[in-house]
Amino acid sequence: MAEHPTGLPIQLEPLVTRILAPNPSAFTHTGTQVHLVGSEDLAVIDPGPDDPEHLDALVAAIGGRRVVAIVITHHHRDHSPASRPLAAITGAPIVGAAPFGPSDAGARSDAAFDADYVPDRVLGEGERVGGTGWTLEAVATPGHTSNHLAFALIETGALFSGDHVMGWSTTIVSPPDGDMTAYMASLEKLMERGDRIYYPGHGEAVENPRRLVRGMLGHRRAREGQILRLLRAGGHEVPAMVARMYAGLDRKLWPAAARSVLAHLYDLRGRGLVREEGETWTIAA
Known part of the structure; x- marks a missing residue:
């Protein structure tokens, strides 16, 4: 409504x-x-x-x-x-x-x-x-x-x-x-x-803008931590990561979630924390 x-x-x-x-x-x-x-x-x-x-x-x-x-x-x-x-x-x-x-x-x-x-x-x-x-x-x-x-x-x-x-x-x-x-x-x-x-x-x-922005930063950092924990357990492709990270989300929204996960991965790659091997992502050595 x-x-x-x-x-x-x-x-x-x-x-x-x-x-x-x-x-x-x-x-x-x-x-x-x-x-x-x-x-x-x-x-x-x-x-x-x-x-x-x-x-x-x-x-x-x-x-x-x-x-x-x-x-x-x-x-x-x-x-x-x-x-x-x-x-x-x-x-x-x-x-x-x-x-x-x-x-x-x-x-x-x-x-x-x-x-x-x-x-x-x-x-x-x-x-x-x-x-x-x-x-x-x-x-x-x-x-x-x-x-x-x-x-x-x-x-x-x-x-x-x-x-x-x-x-x-x-x-x-x-x-x-x-x-x-x-x-x-x-x-x-x-x-x-x-x-x-x-x-x-x-x-x-x-x-209360600052409170919301602080929460948004925390949310994104939590997602980043979730990704790193998954990758420390082994390599994953993005769809498998989305299925684990967004299990409770309407599946129609999974493609959008996949774009967000990919954005996090690109950020982590730019910081030297992960690497891409074909479609599989792993922790950087």
Whole structure:
């Protein structure tokens, strides 16, 4: 059951309104949370899927106000496709995460990516976009994807965390574009910040960010320890590891779990702790 109806604007604080897109799934929870930032003029963060009913709901919530920017944390298909029709309606530029270059299309992208995403302006660490009474600052948080950005609302201490930190589950880190080493470093980076609250792309607001991030780091380190213990008992292929590590998980989600295990293995290999022999992983000698 959705936490609130799709398409209904919910004001979270004076400068932030949330709208739930109608795309619930095992990977999106109740759907993509779209955030409008501002009062007189607006930014639209991650407008979600290109769905006519959803687009109508966004336009109604905007209510004729000027949209300064359509801001994208990363270009997964549940986050960025509505940016194009919304830009056509509002005239606002699409800004934020970098697109894939031509050489990346095969190596890094897959069905989850919005292949048609082309921003008008790519934002890097510390770059800003703003309007009347509000300023969004890009915070590079690669890991879930190589181009993932979070956005800090300078005036209130809120952070729009995209899929890097979600309000219902840990995120998927799927190689080759997802990178566990980068993901862990980005979590550590957030631990050093003093953000008051997170507004994620999926799930409810996170009111104690540091506690959640600390728990996410602990969860990933526990998974890493689980992998190392399995490999100390002998070599394993990834599917066999998933069957042992995720025995209680719905088998339909095992392919996603396998991507996460592989991301951990790549991280451990980069640190010299494991090695790959064909499809079998072992402890490094």
